[in-house]
Amino acid sequence: MESVNEDWDTVRTVLEGETAAYALIIDRHQKHVGAVVGAHVPPQYAPEVAHETFVRAYRSLASYEPRKPFKHWLTTIALRSCTDFWRSHYRKKESPLSDFSKDTTQWLDAVCFTESESEFERLSQAREAKEILSLVLDMLAPLDRMILVMTQLEEYSSKETAELLEISSANVKVRAFRAKRTLKKLLKKHGIEGA
Template identity: 30%
Template sequence: MSAENPTHNAAADPWTGLVQRLRQHDQAAAREAVERLHPHIARIVATHRPRQEESADLIQESFLRVFSKIGQYRGLQPFPHWVARVTVNVCLTRMRHHLRRPVQLWSELGEAEQRAFEQTRQESPADADLSGARELVLRLLDSLKPKDRLLLTWLELERKSMAEVAALTGWNATLVRVRAFRARRHLRKAFEALESPTSRPETT
């Protein structure tokens, strides 16, 4: 089900005039859209791009996608919300291309990630390695399906609300909760795989 806003008044939307000009392939309108939307798109790309990708490439691709699909915008939600959804889909497509297999062996982790993992097993870690912890979390997130990774990034790292996630994805609140539950379960399985004795080297 869609998260479109049936109460959105397209006639009163300050973006309506610009959208109409974009549909007419107005070059001045395209330049204005880039100027006004660039910070909005850049923020989304910065937090959701695969680490192997350059932000500038994804920003450019997002604008190209917005301009090529402008005819599909129906005015049922504010234009920046629709642009955000287009940008998220661009990031998801790139994530699928770079999808990593789950981390299964202890030796695949860097030293900082190994230290961070060991600290999670302590009740009160004295000297938490925050950079290592972040790398460990990102490594585990990278092994999830792109939609699961984005969902947990929004809910757990960026602390977005269910309503905000629904607006970005077009899912209803129930679907967001169900997918979040499944994504957390998959992340937990990836973490537990590292706790398995078979993933660790034998010590003598």
């Protein structure tokens, strides 16, 4: 509760004209915002999106109401920044195989042509699987991607996801269902069954 009061006191100080006090908010929440953003955008873009989050939060500071924790409010802005990143940097398209790294292409070829499960297990290195999942997730609509990552990989509940993204729980459930179905189709198209 002390942190909540500190945040509210700092927000009031900034709103009263001491803009330099905003550095306290950045210092206090930089790790948290970095973790949220780092989980949703490629690592090379994370600092840029985290910075954008703090800029947006500063511009919207007057709209913050202390009914909910500042950290929660800031998380919502960070997630919105991540969604906007995907909207601006990636068009909904299918990635040609040329977009995959040499290792990933070899892994996909092996998966497509291998008959034995033991060979598949041997080839399923975590690094390649993560890269493929990331590339396939990039093909989803930005909001669908965010919902799928939050509900399936980060294990947020539908209610928590809805609150953080400021949409309804029903919308989260429907989008998550559709995104999972689309993801399975995309993985199958790349020769990965039973995903």
